[in-house]
Amino acid sequence: MRFGSAIVMLAAGALFSVGCGTQFGGSSASSTKGGLAVIDLDVVGKSIGRTQEMNDALNVRKSALDQALQRGKADMQRQIADKKDEFGESATDEQKQQLIQMERNASSQLVQAARKAQAQLEEERQRMIAQFRAEVRPVAQQVASERGLGVVIPKNEGFLLSVDPGVDITADVVKAYGSKKPTAPTAAKTQAKPIPEATAAEPKETATN
Numbered sequence: 001m002r003f004g005s006a007i008v009m010l011a012a013g014a015l016f017s018v019g020c021g022t023q024f025g026g027s028s029a030s031s032t033k034g035g036l037a038v039i040d041l042d043v044v045g046k047s048i049g050r051t052q053e054m055n056d057a058l059n060v061r062k063s064a065l066d067q068a069l070q071r072g073k074a075d076m077q078r079q080i081a082d083k084k085d086e087f088g089e090s091a092t093d094e095q096k097q098q099l100i101q102m103e104r105n106a107s108s109q110l111v112q113a114a115r116k117a118q119a120q121l122e123e124e125r126q127r128m129i130a131q132f133r134a135e136v137r138p139v140a141q142q143v144a145s146e147r148g149l150g151v152v153i154p155k156n157e158g159f160l161l162s163v164d165p166g167v168d169i170t171a172d173v174v175k176a177y178g179s180k181k182p183t184a185p186t187a188a189k190t191q192a193k194p195i196p197e198a199t200a201a202e203p204k205e206t207a208t209n
Contacts, residue, residue, distance in 0.1 A: 037144035038163050040155045040170045044136060047174040054128045061124055065117040072113055076106035136173065143172045 045051035080102050087095040140152045149167060153159075 035149045037149035037152045037169045
């Protein structure tokens with residue numbers, strides 16, 4: 001029996017991007033000032049080390065999920081092997097059909113478990129991005145306000161065709177962020193909920209295919 005195709009590869013978050021398209025609105029005081037400020041959140045994340053922290057945390061989580069999937073796979077293989085030994089070489093047609101159904105159920109459950117793991121990893125990635133943006137927002141607003149700019153917009157190649165260097169506050173935000181040293185918990189110290197391991201390979205009574 002082959003279970004290799006049942007395991008869906010999980011994204012490790014190696015190309016972790018934090019600069020996806022929401023603007024930072026200014027305060028009531030700064031919003032009366034003119035002009036837009038632009039910030040490259042990917043550059044900020046890399047410069048302050050946060051991108052690496054998030055990637056490391058995601059890789060740890062991915063490894064744990066992969067191990068859970070492999071344990072589930074091994075358990076299913078053991079159950080099917082035990083059932084084969086129980087039936088022996090003279091298995092009846094009905095018993096052979098039962099083994100086939102067990103293998104199908106095992107493959108389906110592994111695919112479902114892998115999809116849940118993938119979804120959980122993506123949910124964790126989005127949570128980390130939201131946390132990072134929340135940390136950067138007040139710093140970016142302050143820098144923009146000091147330069148007389150009212151709204152901060154992240155860079156996005158599909159949205160901004162060109163940027164005047166004079167309104168790019170990325171470097172100033174990196175500098176200000178380092179001096180303020182926000183104390184919010186790092187992503188590497190947080191932990192996502194575990195997914196249940198798939199272990200039951202017995203065929204369902206209602207299954208016909």
